[in-house]
Amino acid sequence: xxxxxxxxxxxxxxxxxxxxxxxxxxxxxxxxxxxxxxxxxxxxxxxxxxxxxxxxxxxxxxxxxxxxxxxxxxxxxxxxxxxxxxxxxxxxxxxxxxxxxxxxxxxxxxxxxxxxxxxxxxxxxxxxxxxxxxxxxxxxxxx
Amino acid sequence: xxxxxxxxxxxxxxxxxxxxxxxxxxxxxxxxxxxxxxxxxxxxxxxxxxxxxxxxxxxxxxxxxxxxxxxxxxxxxxxxxxxxxxxxxxxxxxxxxxxxxxxxxxxxxxxxxxxxxxxxxxxxxxxxxxxxxxxxxxxxxxxxxxxxxxxxxxxxxxxxxxxxxxxxxxxxxxxxxxxxxxxxxxxxxxxxxxxxxxxxxxxxxxxxxxxxxxxxxxxxxxxxxxxxxxxxxxxxxxxxxxxxxxxxxxxxxxxxxxxx
Numbered sequence: 001x002x003x004x005x006x007x008x009x010x011x012x013x014x015x016x017x018x019x020x021x022x023x024x025x026x027x028x029x030x031x032x033x034x035x036x037x038x039x040x041x042x043x044x045x046x047x048x049x050x051x052x053x054x055x056x057x058x059x060x061x062x063x064x065x066x067x068x069x070x071x072x073x074x075x076x077x078x079x080x081x082x083x084x085x086x087x088x089x090x091x092x093x094x095x096x097x098x099x100x101x102x103x104x105x106x107x108x109x110x111x112x113x114x115x116x117x118x119x120x121x122x123x124x125x126x127x128x129x130x131x132x133x134x135x136x137x138x139x140x141x142x143x
Numbered sequence: 144x145x146x147x148x149x150x151x152x153x154x155x156x157x158x159x160x161x162x163x164x165x166x167x168x169x170x171x172x173x174x175x176x177x178x179x180x181x182x183x184x185x186x187x188x189x190x191x192x193x194x195x196x197x198x199x200x201x202x203x204x205x206x207x208x209x210x211x212x213x214x215x216x217x218x219x220x221x222x223x224x225x226x227x228x229x230x231x232x233x234x235x236x237x238x239x240x241x242x243x244x245x246x247x248x249x250x251x252x253x254x255x256x257x258x259x260x261x262x263x264x265x266x267x268x269x270x271x272x273x274x275x276x277x278x279x280x281x282x283x284x285x286x287x288x289x290x291x292x293x294x295x296x297x298x299x300x301x302x303x304x305x306x307x308x309x310x311x312x313x314x315x316x317x318x319x320x321x322x323x324x325x326x327x328x329x330x331x332x333x334x335x336x337x338x339x340x341x342x343x344x345x346x347x348x349x350x351x352x353x354x355x356x357x358x359x360x361x362x363x364x365x366x367x368x369x370x371x372x373x374x375x376x377x378x379x380x381x382x383x384x385x386x387x388x389x390x391x392x393x394x395x396x397x398x399x400x401x402x403x
Contacts, residue, residue: 003393012393021377024160030316040400043389046345048383053375059368060376061341062316067294093401104317104355112394135225 001110001133002037005053011106012112019135020110024062029136034065034100036093066100075099082124090124102126107136147211147221149228151175153259154204154266158260163205167259171267172207174255177227179211181249185242186223188318193221204266232256233268238281244319247286247351247358254282289349289358296322297343297368303334313344315356326362333365341368 004012006127023029033128038058058065066072075094078100083090090098094116101109108129111117120130153171155163176195183191192214199208211221227242234241235253245253257274259267267274298313298320311334313322324344326334345364348357368374388396 003388003396005377006380006382006384006387007393008385014381018378018381021381027378041398045380045387045389046384050387053383057375057377057380058371059341059343060371060374061297061368062371064297064316065295066355068349069294069350069355070290070292071350071355084186086387091401103353113398124257132177135336 002033002041004112014130017133019111019137020133023135023137027062027114029061030064032066032100032104032106033058034097035068036096036100038065054108064104066104068096068100070104072096072099072103075103079124079126086124088124098125098130100127102128108134110134145226147225148208149175149179149225150200150206150208150268150270151241152204152206152266152268156263156265158180159263161204161265162202163259164263167262168205171256171259174252174258175209175253176392178231178249179224180258181245181252182228182231183220183224185244185249185319186227187218187220189217192217193224200238208310211344229270232274233272235281235285236272236274236278238277238284241285243351243354246321246323247289247349248321248323250282250286254279285351289351291347291349294348295343295345296348296360297341298322298335298356300324300337300340300342303338305331309334313342313360317355320354320356322356323359325359326363326365330362330365333367337365337367341371342366343368 001017005017008014009010024031025092041054046054057063073096076095078097081089081094098109098116102125108131110133111130112132116130117132121127152167153163154159179193179195180191183193194212194214195209197207198210200206211225213219213221231241231245231253256269256337257267260274268355296313296315298315300311300313302312304310309326309328309331311324311326313324314320315322339370340378343366344360344362347361349359350357391399
């Protein structure tokens with residue numbers, strides 16, 4: 001979702017992402033960002049000024065940059081085991097992000113990856129809600 | 144019996160004919176009050192405000208029924224507080240999982256409920272639960288499974304305590320989580336200027352299984368964040384780095400990285 005928002009990709013539901021961002025900016029929601037997601041941002045693809053702004057945004061008081069702790073790593077391993085038992089494969093990076101969301105008890109994990117959205121509410125992800133970006137209020141974003 | 148009451152009973156040693164020593168009773172009441180206050184703080188995320196009064200008091204074995212009164216103002220958290228307290232006591236005695244919002248400090252306080260058994264008291268009862276040495280063993284097991292790891296955590300710095308120690312409490316952005324931070328002398332000035340500020344601390348963190356935030360951090364380094372109103376918003380990042388995926392569509396870009 002970060003990349004789509006930073007690029008303002010026209011085929012993505014930008015109004016919905018804007019509504020999510022507005023909730024966070026208004027301190028009505030807490031944003032949990034797994035460090036795994038941050039590794040996908042490469043400074044070489046940003047100007048120094050852009051990179052600085054991005055880093056500063058992560059320092060807001062309701063943004064949690066979530067380390068991969070031993071508890072999250074273990075949860076991710078178990079998640080991969082459960083997926084495998086159902087004949088699915090979840091890559092380590094994806095499993096770590098989902099496990100982070102589970103351990104933090106988030107209301108919802110936002111992604112554009114269909115294979116993760118298909119897991120929403122399942123036992124594999126311990127019932128975690130996984131959706132495309134949508135504000136907690138449930139109100140669709142308006143263009 | 145009303146939902147707003149807690150009954151506790153202490154039975155003294157045989158050599159005292161079951162009569163409870165005043166020191167044991169006084170210490171137990173102090174610890175009980177602390178447990179109730181900490182349970183209320185967990186459910187309300189605010190400073191505890193529920194007053195309690197003695198509904199009944201019997202001697203012999205010392206039996207007290209406390210009644211939680213409505214707080215003078217604000218939300219009434221009596222039901223959740225007493226439910227958390229009763230549930231935690233029962234779970235700790237039976238070795239079941241406890242509410243993950245209870246931090247190490249709160250669990251240590253619950254542990255002290257059993258301290259009369261180490262003095263001159265034969266039995267401690269809270270409601271229908273008799274607290275035995277198993278209560279303490281279960282607490283040891285919970286606290287003993289803390290996994291240390293190096294890392295960082297952010298939150299609002301409050302409750303600095305420098306009376307014979309160097310500690311503060313960090314309140315995480317997700318309500319209900321507080322983190323005890325022990326810091327070295329050389330950080331004292333930095334801590335003092337950061338009170339009520341949003342900070343990140345780095346150091347050795349002690350996690351209880353399945354908790355997102357550590358119970359305790361031995362702080363090695365600390366950084367005070369600028370106020371939110373001086374930082375960019377998420378909204379302001381819209382379209383601000385169009386080349387951040389090197390020209391690839393976002394899902395393909397992320398998938399490519401995770402497939403590496």
